[in-house]
Amino acid sequence: MRSADERAEELTAAIYAALLGETGWQAFLDRLNGFTPGALSTLFFHDLRARAGAVAFVSGSEGRETALQDYEGYYSNRNPWMRKVAATPVGRGIIGEEIVPREEFNRSEYYSDYIRQNGLETGVGLTLHKDRGCYFLLSTLSDDRDVERNLERAHVFTRIAPHLKRVFRYYRSGEAHAAGLALGEGIGNAGRLGLIVVNDDLRVIRTSVAGERVLAGGDPVGLDAMGRVRFASPDLQAALQALLQHRHFGQATRIVDDPQTGVRLIRVGGDRAAAFFAGTTIAILVGDPQGNVRPHLQALAAAQGLSPAETRVFAGIVAGRSLTEIALASGTKRETVRTQLKSIFAKTGTASQSDIVRLATGILRAD
Template sequence: MEGRTDELVATIYAALLGETSWQSFLDELNGASPGALSTLFFHDMRANAGAMAYVSGSEGREKALGDYESYYSNLNPWMRKVAVTPIGRGIIGEAIVSRDEFNRSEYYNDYIRRNGLETGLGLTLHRDNACYFLLSTLTDDKDVDRNLARADTLTQIAPHLKRAFRYYRSGEFHAAALDLGEGVGDASGLGLIVVNDDLRVVRASAAGQQVLAAGEPVGLDVMGRIRFQDRDLQTSLQAMFNHGRSGQTTEVTYAPQPGMRFIRFGGSRVLQFFAGPMVAILIGDARGNLKPTLLEVAASHGLSLAETRVFSGIVGGQSITEIARSAGVKRETIRSQLKSIFTKTGTTSQKDIIRLAAGISR
C-alpha cells in the first residue's frame, strides 16, 4: 500500500465522476497487501452489529463474510472502542486493543486466525449518530512498522474519502430524487416530506410545508429534526433508517396511523453506504384517504430510485432524451433502466407503463 497514495486518490475521484467503480478503488487498495481482505463497511453501535457494502480479497472467504455479519460483528473488540478512535486517521489494531488482549478474544481465535489472517488496520470515515462507516484491511502481516505505513496511507487518502461522503449526502447529489418527490407531492396535493438519516428535512411539497408549520401530526424539534407527536409514528420512522435493512429496493411501510405512509428510497450500494437512506413521509387527510402515488406504484414493483425517476418521466410524457438530460446521464443509461422497469413491472412498452400507472391510480 505504501507509495500508492497518488494512484488511490486518483481512483477515488474517478469513482466520484463515474469513470470507475468503488469496487475498483477497494481492489486497488487491497492489491497492495497480498492475501489481505479489505472492506468498506458500517457498524451500528445501537444494534452492536455491522454489514459490508464492498469487499475485496474475499475469494475462498465467502462463508467468513456471512459469519461476520451474522455473528462475529457482535464480538469484534475493535468495534467496541471505535467511538474513541479519531475520524479520518488510519490506525492499526494494536493501537486500539493490545495484542495480548486481542489474541485471547473469540474474534481472533475463531474468526481472524481461522481465515488465515492475523491483524488489521482501519479508518473511520464518517459517523452518523451511533453508526460508523469505516474502511478496513485485515492482513496476515504482523509487522507493526509495515502496518503503520499502511495506516499512514489511509490517513493521507482520508480527506478525499470524506469529501465523497459530503458530496453523496449533499442536495446536489440527491437533486433528481428530491425533485421527483416534490413533483409527486405537489401534483397529488399530498403532504410529502423527504427526510435524511439525521431526521432532517431535505425537501417538502407545499402541503408538506403547511403540515410542518402547523406541527400536527409532525413538526420540527428545537434541533430542527422531524418529530411526531405520536411515539409509535416516531419509532416507525426511525426504524426505516436502520442501515441493516435491505436497501436496494424501494420500500413502503404503512404507518400505525391512518392516512400516512413512509417510503424508503432504494438504491445501489453507493447510495446505501455513502449517501445514506432517505425516507419520504406521505400524509393524507384525517380519514386516511391516501391515494396511491407514482412513488408507491414504483415501490410496489420494487423499482430503484433511478428507475422510479424514469418511470415518472415516462408517465409524465417525457422522452428518453429528455429524461437523460434532466438526470444528467447518457441515453443508454436510461434505456438500460427502462428495460429493467419492463422486467419488474411485466410491461413491454412505454404505453404499457402509462396504462399501469393509470390503472393503479383509478
C-alpha cells in the same frame, strides 16, 4: 513493488474516478485490496449505540461469503477494535496493535473464532467519518503480522484520508439524493400530496408547501421539542425508524403505506454509495391538510397571506398553545415565533392573540 506514496496516488485517482462516476466504489476497493495478497477489505460502519455494524462494500470475500454474514449477525458486537473505535483518530491510518495489544487481541473470541478461522491475523483501519455515535470506516484485514509493512499500509490510508473525507462532504451536501428527492416531489405533485423529506436524524431537509401545512397542523405528523419529525402513530414512527437503518445498503426501493392515515413512506434504494456516504433519506407523502384538516383555518391563513411558518404559529395560537410550546413543537426559538406573531398581527389587522382566536372563529371579521 510500488512505494507507499505511489499506491496512495493510484488510490487517490481511483477515489475521484468513483466520485465522478467513471468507475465505482467497488473498483476503488478492489484496487486497495490488490496491494495485499489474500486480504479482505471493506467499507463499513459501526454504530456504538446499537453495538452493531454492517458492510457496504467488500473486496476479497471469495470463499469467505459466510464470513460477512457472521460479522453482521454476531461478531460486529464482539470486535475488540470497535469497542475502542471512539478513541481512534479520525483521518489517520492505524494498525490493529495500536488499538488493542496483540496479546489481548489473541485472547478474544473475535480473533480465535472469526479472524483466524478466515485465514487472517490482523488489520489496518481508518475512521473516515463519525456522526452521532456511528463510525464509518475503511479496513484491510490480512494474514501479514509484520508491523513495519502494516505501518506502511496505514501510511497509505492516512494519505488518502483527506480525499475520502471530501467524498463524505460531497454526498452529505444533498447532491447524492437529488434523484430520490425528485422522485418524491414528482409523486407528491402528481397526487396533490404534501412532501416531507427527512434524513437519518429525523430532521426535515426539504418540504413542499403542502408538507409545511402538514407539519403546521401536527397531524398525522409534526415536529417534537427537538425539531425532529414525530408521527402521532407509534407504528408509523417505528416504520420510519426501521427504514432509516444504515444497513439498507443498495436494497430495492421500499414503500410503507398506512391505509388509516394515508401516509406513504418511501426509501429510494439502489445506490449503495449514497446510502453509505450520505445516509438514508425518506420521503414522507401525506394528504394535503388544506383539503382535509381544519380547512377553514388553512383557507383563512392563505387568504391573509400567511407563510407556512406563520400558518403554523397561527394554528398553534388558535389551539390554545403558548409561544414557548409553539417554538418547541416547531424546533425554533421563542423569539422567532414572536417575530412571526408580529407579522401575523400586521397581515391580519389583529392586535392580540385573543383577536387571532376571534378571527379564526368568525367573531372578528377579516377585512
